[in-house]
Amino acid sequence: MAGDIGARVLRKVNLRIVPFIMLLYFVAFIDRVNIGFAALTMNKDLGLSASVFGFGAGIFFWGYFLFEVPSNIALEKFGARIWIARVMITWGIVSAAMAFVQGQTSFYVLRFLLGAAEAGFFPGVILYLSYWFPARQRAAATALFMAAAPLSTVIGSPVSSALLQMHGLLGLKGWQWLFLVEAVPAVVLGFVVLGYLTDRPEEAKWLADDERAWLIDTMNAERAGRAASASHSIWKGLADPRVLVLALVYFGTSAGLYTLGVWAPQIIKSFGLSTTAVGYLNAVPPTVAVIAMYLWSWNSDRTNERTWHVVVACLVAAIGLVLAGVSTSVVSVVAALVLVNVGISAAKPPLWSMPTLFLSGPAAAAGIATINSIGNLGGFVGPAMIGWIKEQTGSFAGGLYFVAGMLVVSAALTLALSRSVGRAVATADAI
Numbered sequence: 001m002a003g004d005i006g007a008r009v010l011r012k013v014n015l016r017i018v019p020f021i022m023l024l025y026f027v028a029f030i031d032r033v034n035i036g037f038a039a040l041t042m043n044k045d046l047g048l049s050a051s052v053f054g055f056g057a058g059i060f061f062w063g064y065f066l067f068e069v070p071s072n073i074a075l076e077k078f079g080a081r082i083w084i085a086r087v088m089i090t091w092g093i094v095s096a097a098m099a100f101v102q103g104q105t106s107f108y109v110l111r112f113l114l115g116a117a118e119a120g121f122f123p124g125v126i127l128y129l130s131y132w133f134p135a136r137q138r139a140a141a142t143a144l145f146m147a148a149a150p151l152s153t154v155i156g157s158p159v160s161s162a163l164l165q166m167h168g169l170l171g172l173k174g175w176q177w178l179f180l181v182e183a184v185p186a187v188v189l190g191f192v193v194l195g196y197l198t199d200r201p202e203e204a205k206w207l208a209d210d211e212r213a214w215l216i217d218t219m220n221a222e223r224a225g226r227a228a229s230a231s232h233s234i235w236k237g238l239a240d241p242r243v244l245v246l247a248l249v250y251f252g253t254s255a256g257l258y259t260l261g262v263w264a265p266q267i268i269k270s271f272g273l274s275t276t277a278v279g280y281l282n283a284v285p286p287t288v289a290v291i292a293m294y295l296w297s298w299n300s301d302r303t304n305e306r307t308w309h310v311v312v313a314c315l316v317a318a319i320g321l322v323l324a325g326v327s328t329s330v331v332s333v334v335a336a337l338v339l340v341n342v343g344i345s346a347a348k349p350p351l352w353s354m355p356t357l358f359l360s361g362p363a364a365a366a367g368i369a370t371i372n373s374i375g376n377l378g379g380f381v382g383p384a385m386i387g388w389i390k391e392q393t394g395s396f397a398g399g400l401y402f403v404a405g406m407l408v409v410s411a412a413l414t415l416a417l418s419r420s421v422g423r424a425v426a427t428a429d430a431i
Helices: 003-035 035-046 049-078 081-102 105-117 121-132 135-146 148-164 172-194 208-226 234-238 239-271 275-281 284-303 308-328 331-352 362-376 376-394 397-428
Strands: none
Touching: 003 035, 003 081, 003 121, 003 135, 003 148, 003 172, 003 208, 003 239, 035 049, 035 105, 035 172, 035 208, 035 234, 035 275, 049 081, 049 121, 049 208, 049 239, 049 331, 049 362, 081 105, 081 121, 081 172, 105 239, 121 135, 121 208, 121 362, 135 148, 135 284, 135 331, 148 172, 148 239, 148 275, 148 284, 148 331, 239 275, 239 308, 239 331, 239 362, 239 376, 239 397, 275 376, 284 331, 308 331, 308 397, 362 397, 376 397
C-alpha cells in the first residue's frame, strides 16, 4: 500500500512541478546564451573583437558569482514562489535591454547585470527539488529539469536564426529583435510563477490529504536520517571542503557548456554556411544530448551510483572538444559537438544529486549556491579563453583543447571526492 501511494504521489509531483520548471529553465537558458547567435551579426555592427566578445559573454558569470549565495539564501527565507518570480522578471527586463547595447562598455555592463539578475535561479530550483523528491528519485527529476538546456538550443537555434532575418523591421537590426522577442517569455512567466508554484509539500492543496501526509513524512524521515552527519548551518555549507571540490568539478563542466552556447554557432559558421543552416545544424547535437542525459541519469538512479556517471561523461565531453579542434569538415565538427553535448549534459544531473546527500536546510541553500556560483565562473573562463586564443592564433582549436583539459581535471577531482560522497550515498540509501 505504501508503495502504491508513493508511486502515485511522485507521479503527481513530477507532472505538477517538472514540466513547469523545465519551461522556466528553457527560457532562462535561451536568454543566457542567445548572445551566441546575436554575435553572428552584432559583433560586426558594434565592432566587437573575438576577445572582447568572449570576455563580455563570460562576464555574465561574475554577476552570477557575486549574487548567487545571497539570492539562494533569500529563496530559502522568502520561498521559491516569490523569489523565482522576482528573478525571472528582472532578468527578462535586463535581457531586453541588451537590444540597446552601443559598444564594448554597455555590452560588458548589461551582461554583468544579466548575471546578477538571474543569480539564484538554477541553484534555487536544485534546492527546490530537494523539498519534493527523495534522494533516490532526485537525479531523474534533475535530469528532466536540466534537459531544458539542450532543448533550448534545439528549438532556440532555428528560432534565433529566424529572428536575425527581421533585420530592418521598424528600424531595428535582427540581433536587436532577437533580444527583445526572447526576453518577453521570462517576464510573463515570472508573473505566472506567483500563481502556480507551491513552496513546500505542506502547502500542496493539489495533493490529497493522505498523499500530502506521505510526502511530508517521507521527506522528514530522509532529513532526520541525515541529521547526524549532514551539515545544516549556512557557514558549514559554505566551509564544507566537499562543496569546494564539487564547485571545481562544476567549473569544468560549465566551461564546456558555455563554450557550446557562446561559440558553437560561430564554429559551425566558420565552414562558410548560411545563418539559417547554422541554426538547424546547431540544433542537432543537443537533440541527441536530451535523450542521452535522461537515460544516463535514469541509470545513475537505478544503480545509485554517481561518481563514475560524472567521470565518464566528463571524459566523453573532453574527447569531443579535442575532435572538434581537429575537425576539417562541417560533418565531423557537428559529430564532435554531439559528443561534447552528450558528455556535458549527462554529467550534470548525477553531479547535482551529490550536495544534498551531505547538506540540509540553510546549509544546502548556501552550499548549492556556492557550488553553482564558483562553478559557473567556468562559464567565464571557457568562452573568454577561446576568444583570446582565437585572436592570438586565428583558430578555435587551442581554446577547445584548453576547455577539454578543464574537463579532464573535473573527472579527476570527482574520483578524488568519491570516497567521501560514496559514504553519503550509502547513508542515504539506507534511509
